[in-house]
Amino acid sequence: MMKARHISYLIACMIMLCCLNTQAQNAFPYPALPDTLRSVEQRATYLSEHYWDNYQFADTTQLKNEEITEQGFVNFIDILARFNDEIAQKGISAFTAKAYVQKPAKEKFESLIEHYFDNPQSPMRNDRVYSFFLAEMKKSPYFDEAEKERIDFKWKAARKNLPGTKATNLSFKLEDGKMHQLTDYQNEKVILYFHDPECENCHKVTAWLKKQTIPAEYRMLRIIADDQISATYSIKAMPTIYLLDKGNIVVLKDCTPELLISVINNN
DSSP: OOOOOOOOSSHHHHHHHHTOOOOOTTSOOOOOOOTTOOSHHHHHHHHHHHTTTTOOTTOHHHHHOTTTHHHHHHHHHHHHTTSOHHHHHHHHHHHHHHHTSSHHHHHHHHHHHHHHHSOTTOTTOOHHHHHHHHHHHHHOTTSOHHHHHHHHHHHHHHTTTOTTSBOOOOEEEOTTSOEEEGGGGTTSEEEEEEEOTTOHHHHHHHHHHHTSOOOTTEEEEEEEOOHHHHHHTTOOSSSEEEEEEGGGEEEESSOOHHHHHHHHTOO
């Protein structure tokens, strides 16, 4: 799995880093930003829509080059995760219009999308961005009806409990042995920690979290993810972590423990 290259959280700096023109043989052909674009939003929108302008989707040699194709795709989805919905959707629409015309490119990028967004081991899972890709794939003329039925199923799962929405209520048992409802905690900021007692990675993450500083205003609910809960929350990996604001509003969905700690300690 390719590693996401570090890009500054300041969007302006991120754009500058991603759009450096390079003549290296094995470098992704980033677009050059027009000097006439002054605002950060204008530059972000241009980058999103024109990211793939110089990439040759019909070139099978380039398609097989991981340093160009896979690393370019990884950087693309890393960038999209930092953009708002409107700008991210524009970029994915522009990508979709080109990526699936030729069968080899279609197969390659379908595989990359599934690998980075649907793989439990991927650190780049992001259902908000994933749902945009799936929505465009559903509309594309290059997918048949059977493919679109499968895509629609994945799209519905990805759209569940996205940041900004109210988390689906669920019943669960805590360590006190009593049944609880998520709505019982509407007046609190909540960390949902879905885990499996037999999961080795869960034990590692739990141990790491115990060493971190979690503000007293956050209540962590350690919930064993049975089949029903896993289906309700479309859980792909163990553990899965959510951060909820008061009112059970989702702040982070399926986030890394590092991101969780960063967000709660910087609010």
